[in-house]
Amino acid sequence: MAARRRGTLKVLGLTALLPYLAQVVLAHGSLHKYSTTIPLPLRPLALDVACPLPVDDVAEAWPLQRPSPPWTHPPECEHAMDRTTKYCAYINSRHGSHGWSIVTSPETAADSAALLSKPLNTSRLGENWRDAPYKIVDMPGKGKGVVATRAIKQHEEILLDYATVLVDIMFTTRVPAVLGYRLLHAAVDRLSDPASILDLGRSNGLAKDEIENVLRTNAFNTPVGGVPHIALYPTLSVRGCLFSCFVSVLGINHACKPNAYTRFITESLQVSVGAARDIEAGEEITNSYIPLGQPSADRKQKLQRWGFTCRCSLCAASPAETAASDTRRREIERLRDHAVRAFQGGQPYQALRLTRQVLGLLPAEGLLHTHGGEQYENMARVFFVLRDMRNAEKYANLSLGVLAEQGYIQGGVGGEHLERMWKRFEEEEGGRY
Numbered sequence: 001m002a003a004r005r006r007g008t009l010k011v012l013g014l015t016a017l018l019p020y021l022a023q024v025v026l027a028h029g030s031l032h033k034y035s036t037t038i039p040l041p042l043r044p045l046a047l048d049v050a051c052p053l054p055v056d057d058v059a060e061a062w063p064l065q066r067p068s069p070p071w072t073h074p075p076e077c078e079h080a081m082d083r084t085t086k087y088c089a090y091i092n093s094r095h096g097s098h099g100w101s102i103v104t105s106p107e108t109a110a111d112s113a114a115l116l117s118k119p120l121n122t123s124r125l126g127e128n129w130r131d132a133p134y135k136i137v138d139m140p141g142k143g144k145g146v147v148a149t150r151a152i153k154q155h156e157e158i159l160l161d162y163a164t165v166l167v168d169i170m171f172t173t174r175v176p177a178v179l180g181y182r183l184l185h186a187a188v189d190r191l192s193d194p195a196s197i198l199d200l201g202r203s204n205g206l207a208k209d210e211i212e213n214v215l216r217t218n219a220f221n222t223p224v225g226g227v228p229h230i231a232l233y234p235t236l237s238v239r240g241c242l243f244s245c246f247v248s249v250l251g252i253n254h255a256c257k258p259n260a261y262t263r264f265i266t267e268s269l270q271v272s273v274g275a276a277r278d279i280e281a282g283e284e285i286t287n288s289y290i291p292l293g294q295p296s297a298d299r300k301q302k303l304q305r306w307g308f309t310c311r312c313s314l315c316a317a318s319p320a321e322t323a324a325s326d327t328r329r330r331e332i333e334r335l336r337d338h339a340v341r342a343f344q345g346g347q348p349y350q351a352l353r354l355t356r357q358v359l360g361l362l363p364a365e366g367l368l369h370t371h372g373g374e375q376y377e378n379m380a381r382v383f384f385v386l387r388d389m390r391n392a393e394k395y396a397n398l399s400l401g402v403l404a405e406q407g408y409i410q411g412g413v414g415g416e417h418l419e420r421m422w423k424r425f426e427e428e429e430g431g432r433y
C-alpha cells in the first residue's frame, strides 16, 4: 500500500462572501480541517487593568517625528504583552476615497507600503459608480437591500471595493485591550472618512468598543505579505443587526443560495462581487455571510450572530424540500470527508469514487459553481499521484476553468497554469504513487 499522503483534499467552497469568522479558515489555502479558534475579541478590559503598561521607547519618540511617506501621520505604536513584538497603526488618509490604515508589525507595514504606490481602481466603487448595475432600495422586512438595475451576466463583476482598515490577526490576542483599542481608534479616526467605518457597527452592541463591534461583524480575512490580517471593506460590508440595523453603506443582504459571490484580489487588497448566475433586472443581489453548502440547522445557528432569521428561498422551502436538501448537503459533507480520508489513507481509487459522487450531488444544491472547482482539483490531484496524466490534465483544466470564470485567472488558462498545479501537487504530495 502506498505511503500515507501528506497532502489533503479541499473541503471548503472558496467564493462565498464570508465575513471574518468564516474567512479565517480560508487563509490557510488548502485543505485541512480548519481550526475554529477565533482570536477576537480583544482581551477583556478587566485583565488589563492589573497589567503594567508596556514602555514603548519608539512610540514615545514618534510625536517628535514627521510622518514619512507613504504615511500621512506618524505611526502610533504599542508593545504586545510579550514586550518584544510591536504593533503600530500606519495611516495614509489620502488613499482612495476613505483613506487607508493598517495596524500591524513594522515589518508588514514596510511590505504593505508598496501597495499604496499601485494605482487604485476606484472608478467602480459604491453608489457613485455611474454605470453601476445596481441600486440600494428599501426592502420590506429587511431594511435596505441591493437590487439589479439591469440584467447582469453570470460572472460579471458587479462592484469592486478596497480594504480601508487592516488589522494583523495576532494583534487582537497579543496587545492588551486598552492599548489595542487606542491603536484601532488611531487607525480609524485619522482616515479621511472615519464614519464609513464607524457606521458599520454602531448599533450591534456585541462589544464595548465600537471599532471592535465593526471588526466582529464586518471584517474579512485578507493576507498582507503572507501574514493573516482582517480587513474592512466599507462598501461591501455587511451590517451588524443584533438590535437594530444601521445602514449607511452598500449592504448586500444574505441568502443561503446567493446569486453573487465575492472574490478577493490579494495583490491589491481589493475585493469584487461577481454574479454567481445570470441576474435579472429588478432581482435582489444576495451573498452568503456563511460558508455555502450547510444544512438548515447549521445555517440558522451560524446566522445568529447577525441577529436575523433567514427567509431566503432555501430557508423558506417546504419541510419536505428542506429535508431533502439537508440530506443531500450532509451526504456531500460526509462524502468529502471520506474522500479526504481515503486519499490520505492511501486509497486513491476510493477517493476518486467518492469525489465523483460529490460532483454528482452538487448541481442539485446549486453548489457546482462554488464547490465544483475544488472537487475537480481534487480529482486532478489524485490522478496526478496515480500518474494518470491524461485524466489529471482533464480535471485540472476543469478546475482552472472555474477559476478563470470567476476572474481569478485573467487572460485564459494556459500551460503555465497546469505546470504550476503539477509543481504544487509535487510539493504537497511528496511524489506520486
Ligand SMILES: [Zn+2]
Residues within 6 Å of the ligand: 255, 256, 257, 299, 310, 311, 312, 313, 314, 315, 316
Ligand atoms: Zn437562508
